[in-house]
Amino acid sequence: MFIQTEATPNPATLKFLPGRVVMENGTFDAREAAGAQGSPLAERLFQVPGVVGVFFGYDFITITKGEGEWQHLKPAILGAIMEHFMSGRPVLAAGTPMAGEGEEEFYExxxxxxxxxxxxxxxxxxxxxxxxxxxxxxxxxxxxxxxxxxxxxxxxxxxxxxxxxxxxxxxxxxxxxxxxxxxxxx
The missing domain is CATH 3.30.300.130 (Fe-S cluster assembly (FSCA))
Incomplete structure (x- = not known):
């Protein structure tokens, strides 16, 4: 499995492209480890010291770091992503809400x-x-x-x-x- 990375306009955030679909529909956003509950992949990524945010899009994973340098964090993040996809486990457990689910829209x-x-x-x-x-x-x-x-x-x-x-x-x-x-x- 080959995972590419791309810089984002946010220097604290890096985009990981695993070369496969991450989320078929919707998105998932966890801004802290407690918010990762229900996602085996997000839980695994939050175990990497320095990771403070995980976001899943259609074919990418965005990681936000709190401290540390990318050259030190990237190997552990790449390993966690690769191990997860090789295990065959789901990205989200059944019933886990996606980003924005349940949030009320307001307008007249x-x-x-x-x-x-x-x-x-x-x-x-x-x-x-x-x-x-x-x-x-x-x-x-x-x-x-x-x-x-x-x-x-x-x-x-x-x-x-x-x-x-x-x-x-x-x-x-x-x-x-x-x-x-x-x-x-x-």
């Missing part, structure tokens, strides 16, 4: 058409680009011209996330929906 019913357009733009134009950087972005709400988004994986805590939100996503949404005043992270 009169804004349903605007929200549908926002969600479509997020799905078709924003999420693919963000996934390329090892993260994910999800719609959380819309009120009074303000779009509320949740950032996950490499995007959560990234130094450039504010620029991504304000200059990239906000400008794109305003182009298609001039009534949008602002984009905020939840």
């Amino acid at each position: 019913t009169s804004d349903a058409d605007t929200v549908a357009t926002i969600k479509d733009l997020i799905e078709t134009r924003i999420r693919p680009a963000v996934a390329g950087d090892g993260g994910d972005i999800v719609f959380r709400g819309y009120r009074d011209g303000i779009v509320y988004l949740g950032m996950k994986g490499a995007c959560a805590g990234c130094p450039s996330s504010t620029a991504t939100l304000k200059h990239g996503i906000q400008n794109l949404l305003r182009h298609f929906l001039p009534d949008i005043r602002e984009v905020q992270q939840i």
